[in-house]
Amino acid sequence: MSSPRVRFAPAPTGFLHVGSARTALFNWLFARHHGGEMLLRVEDTDAALKTQAYVDAIIEPLRWLGLDWDGEPCFQSDRRDRHAAAIEQLVAEGAAYFCDLTRAEIEQRCAAAGLPAGYHGWSRDRDVADGPGVVVRFRCPDDGATVVDDIVRGRVSFPNESLEDFVIRRGDGSPTFHLANAVDDHDMGITHVIRGEDLLNTTPRVQLIWQALDLGALPAYAHLPLLVNAKRQKLAKRRDDVSLDDYRARGYLPEAMVNYLALLGWGPPDEVEIRPLDEIVELFDLDAVKPAPAFFDPARLDHINATYIKALTPEQFAARAEPFLTGPDAPWPPERYDRGTVEVLAGEIQQRIVRLGEAAGWIDWVLCSDVTYDEKAWHKAMVKGRAASQVLEAVEARLAADDFTSAERLESIVMGVGDELTESLGVRVRSQAPVRVALTGTGAGLPLWEPMRLLGRDETLRRLRAARGRL
RNA sequence: GCCCCCAUCGUCCAGCGGCCUAGGACGCCGGCCUUUCACGCCGGUAACACGGGUUCGAAUCCCGUUGGGGGUGCCA
Numbered sequence: 001m002s003s004p005r006v007r008f009a010p011a012p013t014g015f016l017h018v019g020s021a022r023t024a025l026f027n028w029l030f031a032r033h034h035g036g037e038m039l040l041r042v043e044d045t046d047a048a049l050k051t052q053a054y055v056d057a058i059i060e061p062l063r064w065l066g067l068d069w070d071g072e073p074c075f076q077s078d079r080r081d082r083h084a085a086a087i088e089q090l091v092a093e094g095a096a097y098f099c100d101l102t103r104a105e106i107e108q109r110c111a112a113a114g115l116p117a118g119y120h121g122w123s124r125d126r127d128v129a130d131g132p133g134v135v136v137r138f139r140c141p142d143d144g145a146t147v148v149d150d151i152v153r154g155r156v157s158f159p160n161e162s163l164e165d166f167v168i169r170r171g172d173g174s175p176t177f178h179l180a181n182a183v184d185d186h187d188m189g190i191t192h193v194i195r196g197e198d199l200l201n202t203t204p205r206v207q208l209i210w211q212a213l214d215l216g217a218l219p220a221y222a223h224l225p226l227l228v229n230a231k232r233q234k235l236a237k238r239r240d241d242v243s244l245d246d247y248r249a250r251g252y253l254p255e256a257m258v259n260y261l262a263l264l265g266w267g268p269p270d271e272v273e274i275r276p277l278d279e280i281v282e283l284f285d286l287d288a289v290k291p292a293p294a295f296f297d298p299a300r301l302d303h304i305n306a307t308y309i310k311a312l313t314p315e316q317f318a319a320r321a322e323p324f325l326t327g328p329d330a331p332w333p334p335e336r337y338d339r340g341t342v343e344v345l346a347g348e349i350q351q352r353i354v355r356l357g358e359a360a361g362w363i364d365w366v367l368c369s370d371v372t373y374d375e376k377a378w379h380k381a382m383v384k385g386r387a388a389s390q391v392l393e394a395v396e397a398r399l400a401a402d403d404f405t406s407a408e409r410l411e412s413i414v415m416g417v418g419d420e421l422t423e424s425l426g427v428r429v430r431s432q433a434p435v436r437v438a439l440t441g442t443g444a445g446l447p448l449w450e451p452m453r454l455l456g457r458d459e460t461l462r463r464l465r466a467a468r469g470r471l
Numbered sequence: 472g473c474c475c476c477c478a479u480c481g482u483c484c485a486g487c488g489g490c491c492u493a494g495g496a497c498g499c500c501g502g503c504c505u506u507u508c509a510c511g512c513c514g515g516u517a518a519c520a521c522g523g524g525u526u527c528g529a530a531u532c533c534c535g536u537u538g539g540g541g542g543u544g545c546c547a
Contacts, residue, residue, distance in 0.1 A: 011547045043547060103544080116472065118543085135545055153476070162474045162543090170545040177547050201475055201542045225477080232539060260483095263496095267484035271495045290484080292477050293540065300483065300497050310510080351510040362508095381507095418506065430506045444508035 004036035004191045008062075008069065009181075011043045012054035016061035016244045018296060019196060019227045019235050022261045026224055027194045028067045029262065029284040039188060040069040044077045045180050061244040065254050066277070074188070076180050083175035086183045086213055087136055087168060095212040096168060099123035100134045119164040136169035138178075138209060146204035151192075151222040151286045158204040166205055178202060182209040190219050194286070197223045197293075198234065222286045225265045226293045235296055247301075251324055251356030256305040264294040274307055306354045314346035321349075321359045331360060332367040341366060341454055348446045365440040366451045371463055373470075377443035381433040382471060387421055388434040389471050394421070395435055396464045404457045407449035414448070438467030 008024040010016070031038040040062075042055060059073070090096035101109075101122055109115075109122050121139070128134060140163040148156045168179040175183075185193060185206075200223045210218055227235045235242050247257060255277065263273055268283045312320065318339050326337055342349075342363070349362050365371060382388045394417045402413060418431030436448055439460065452460050 009547090013547090045547080099545095118473085133545095156475070158474070164543085167545050172545080174545090176545070181547090196541095197476065198541055199547080202547085223476085226541070228540075230482090234541070263483065265483095267495095269485075271485060273484075273496060290477095294484095295482060297482055297497075303497055348509090352508070415506070422506095428506085432506050436507060440507095442507090446508080448507085 004031065004034050005039065005189050006031050006036065006192045006194055007039040007041050007185070007188060007190050009041040009043050009195070010058050012051075012058060013237075014054055015057050017235070017237070017242045018244055018247070018261070019242065021061065021065060021244050021257075022227060022264060023194065023196055023224060024062060024067055025065070025258060025261050026266075026284075026286075026289070028069075029281055030192065030194060030286055032281045033284050036191075037070040039071060039190075040073040041184060041188070042073055042075050042077075043177060043180070044075055045175055045177050057245075061248070064248055065244075065258050067258075074184075076177075076184060079180070079184060079187075080175070082187065083180050083183055084169075084173070086179060087175060090138065090168070090209070090212055091136060093212070094139070096136050096138045097124060097165075098128040098130050098134050099126075099137045099165075099167075100128050100131075119166075121165050124165070133171040135167045135171050137165040138168050138205070138212070140165055140205075140208060146207055148200070148203045148207065148221055150200070151220060152225075152289050152291050153200075153223060156200065158201075160204075163204060163208075168209065178205045179209055182206045182213065182215065185219055186210065186213075186215040192220045192222060192286075194222045194224065197226050197291075199223065222289070224289060225291055227264060227296045228293045230295065232293065232295070240296075241298070249357075251321075251353075251358065252301065252305050253308045253320070253356070256308040257301070259308070260301045260304045263300075264296065265289050274304055302354045309353060309356070310350050312346075312350060314343045317346040317350055318342040321356050324356045325360055325363075331364045333369070336367045336369065338367075344450060344454065345446060348450070352446070362446055363451075365442075365445070366454060371439070371441040371466070373437065373441045374443065377437050377441070380443060381437040382467070385430070385433050386427060387425060387429050389468065390421060391417055391429065391431045391434045392438060392464055392468045392471075395431065396461060396468070399457065399464070400461060402457065404453050404460070407453045410452050411449040434467070435464070439463050 006027045008027045010020050010024070027038050030036070040059075042058065044054075055073070062069075087096065091098070099122070106119060106122060107117065110117050110120065113120075119137075123137065124139065141160040144160050145157045146160055146163070148158070150156055166178065167176055169175055203221060203223075207218060229235055229240050244257070248254070258277060259274060259280070262280050262284070266284065266289050267273070268275070268280070269288075309317070321342060322339060325342065326334065330337065342359075345363055345366070349359055352362055353359055395414055398413050398417065399410070402409065404410065414431050414435055418429050421429040421431065432448070433443065436445065437443060439448060439452065439455070
């Protein structure tokens with residue numbers, strides 16, 4: 001294939017939808033795989049949508065994902081003159097006509113004529129004059145069929161009689177997206193239109209406009225399977241978790257998100273699913289995309305994200321987790337945060353978290369100055385647990401004599417107390433549980449030894465004494 | 472209502488007429504490891520929606536049924 005050119009054409013809606021992100025990704029993968037170009041076109045035919053905030057809401061998530069585009073972003077609203085000229089041409093040639101009917105009037109006419117709801121070409125022969133509030137409608141053929149050749153779906157045929165004369169220019173003079181789409185795709189030299197299946201039904205309209213304008217060869221089309229929720233409905237803003245930025249904020253890694261998104265509707269032939277992007281670029285192609293809708297499965301995303309987090313080096317992890325460990329939501333005073341501490345504990349944290357946002361919950365006891373006891377854990381280890389008081393007393397005494405330079409030694413000291421008490425009392429004594437509750441306030445968490453060394457002798461002893469005093 | 476799309480384990484993907492006693496991954500269940508929680512490792516569970524064709528042979532091709540979804544705007 002000779003250097004294709006594709007475009008990602010989102011409508012500015014205030015955020016980037018995961019479904020849009022997947023569309024952007026597939027366009028990008030296709031372009032990169034074939035050494036072509038991907039352009040970014042903001043579909044703001046409704047010019048009110050062209051604000052910097054709306055545009056940033058698209059661009060920033062794309063950058064975060066690592067998807068780049070060629071040239072400057074293009075705005076449909078900047079091309080009003082070109083669209084107006086195309087509309088004028090269609091009217092002049094009789095391919096489109098003016099209409100001044102309101103929705104209510106259209107319904108009345110349907111009812112009066114005993115026809116089902118719809119447009120039925122009501123103004124075709126009314127010779128409406130152009131003016132404020134008057135729309136332009138495209139005259140669709142009454143018979144025959146419009147065929148869409150789709151890379152993912154094959155040939156899809158739409159009977160023209162099922163197409164209504166649709167609006168190509170609104171009452172306020174702005175073009176609708178069908179018109180703008182055809183004109184812009186042509187003018188930008190787009191060779192492949194890759195978008196969601198929800199737009200498949202609009203394609204005959206765009207093609208009809210294309211032909212009426214005599215724009216030459218049509219681009220190839222590929223309609224990607226929809227991303228759906230657990231109930232198999234199209235992912236929607238109102239009911240589903242669809243904002244890409246929200247995923248970022250919770251601590252999903254962009255490379256994990258991209259990897260997961262690539263797997264919805266496509267799979268590598270060798271079945272290796274978690275892999276670097278450059279390999280995906282190499283393996284990806286549109287003819288391997290499946291037509292069936294795909295469930296956006298948070299559990300699978302979690303697994304992939306967790307896998308990527310585990311693969312980070314301690315330094316990388318500490319750097320990437322930092323935004324989640326500093327800032328106003330951090331549970332510890334800012335001056336107690338220390339990246340070095342995170343690096344030392346990174347490996348242990350990485351194997352326990354799914355999202356970066358969970359990191360704080362595993363190390364708060366190391367960075368906070370006070371311990372908050374979980375009462376259930378306290379009861380289990382200190383009240384029901386065997387010989388808690390003796391364990392704490394012995395551990396405290398032996399730790400007082402240690403210099404806290406070796407986590408390994410700290411471990412053997414604490415575990416040794418348990419073993420000795422087990423021996424002398426003749427029952428199994430677990431020394432770790434009461435020490436853990438004393439130091440961390442909870443019954444489960446990171447291995448204690450390295451954090452103890454980091455905490456230092458004074459703080460460790462202070463916490464042990466505090467717990468003993470509470471018994 | 473009308474138009475369009477879709478149909479392999481619960482989920483995502485492999486399979487593109489014989490290699491299929493249908494493969495991998497997630498999830499789930501069980502075991503091992505472990506003086507916390509996890510990770511890791513091992514094992515198990517589970518699908519070609521149904522009915523007709525075509526063919527020596529069908530998960531793979533065709534038709535129908537059923538089921539699901541999308542569209543049906545002066546949104547995109």
